[in-house]
Amino acid sequence: MTGAAWSIIPRMKPKIPWLPHEVQPGQPTETCPRCGAKKLMPWTLRRDPQRVTLLRTWVCTACQTTEERDEAEG
Numbered sequence: 001m002t003g004a005a006w007s008i009i010p011r012m013k014p015k016i017p018w019l020p021h022e023v024q025p026g027q028p029t030e031t032c033p034r035c036g037a038k039k040l041m042p043w044t045l046r047r048d049p050q051r052v053t054l055l056r057t058w059v060c061t062a063c064q065t066t067e068e069r070d071e072a073e074g
């Protein structure tokens with residue numbers, strides 16, 4: 001396959017449009033490592049093509065800190 005053929009594959013650029021400001025009902029929360037509020041909740045899930053594991057982005061609704069963690073499947 002030539003290099004040109006690869007160039008038609010669109011680049012998937014993850015873009016986070018907004019960050020939640022409140023913990024959604026039913027979400028488990030953990031203590032935020034940055035501000036100490038117990039408002040760190042699991043948020044978006046994505047699969048890194050370079051890795052086998054799923055990545056879960058956690059977000060603190062108090063200070064908007066985000067943190068990525070491996071997410072176990074199943």
Ligand SMILES: [Zn+2]
Pocket residue numbers: 032033034035036037060061062063064065
């Ligand atoms: Zn925080």
